[in-house]
Amino acid sequence: MWTIPNIITMLRVVLIPVFVVVYFLDWKWAHQAGAFIFWLAAITDWFDGYLARKLKQSTAFGAFLDPVADKLIVAAALIMITHTYASVWITVPAILLMSREVYVSALREWMGQHGKSDIVAVSFIGKAKTMAQMLALIGLLSELDYFMGFPIYWVVLGKLLLYFAAVLSVWSMVTYTIAAWKNLTKEDMNKQL
Structure with a gap:
């Protein structure tokens, strides 16, 4: 379970609350910082898959968690933009x-x-x-x-x-x-x- 790709995927899950909190902070650049965290999470999605194939570290846990992590952070982002734009x-x-x-x-x-x-x-x-x-x-x-x-x-x-x-x-x-x-x-x- 503790393979490098799985750790990266778990990091993406941990980034979700960080992303949400940073986005809603009362800072001038909070939305840009939140967008950067979201971008970083998106990059880790590609990176963990690449490493799993390259290092031959594909696991059942990773195959389960990777799409879940993707859907969770995307759902959070979609909810946040509906709140921000209210349109x-x-x-x-x-x-x-x-x-x-x-x-x-x-x-x-x-x-x-x-x-x-x-x-x-x-x-x-x-x-x-x-x-x-x-x-x-x-x-x-x-x-x-x-x-x-x-x-x-x-x-x-x-x-x-x-x-x-x-x-x-x-x-x-x-x-x-x-x-x-x-x-x-x-x-x-x-x-x-």
Whole structure:
């Protein structure tokens, strides 16, 4: 259990309350510091997976904890941006993204229980959604439109990426559902339920 990748994943879980507290501190740069912590957590997500493969330290615990850590910090960030912006234009895509995560996690768990997890394995659309979502959240959390006097339009880009991630999110949810549909509607499985 105490492998380097697992320790990095656990660090990401520990960063969640730190991220939330820092974001809401009464500092001028609190939101930017919170966005940096979120970015750091996102980097550790890539890094722990890379190390697990490179060092051949993949474990069942790591395979369980890694997606949980991702979903927890992303859910926290989505809730925080809905609070910060208090706008239906941010809240609706945030709810779509969170709903998709719950739905796809439940679908993957169900398919895994029936030995069909490969049917709903992470796809390119899912990876693109994750990348767009992470960049959107960093931009929206940071609230930076200018850096050192230069326009960078992070918030505008963040809003566009949030909508792009929401579209990819729904698309991937539909794709996974179609892929799993035959297994979800099997008569013998329905009798078991």
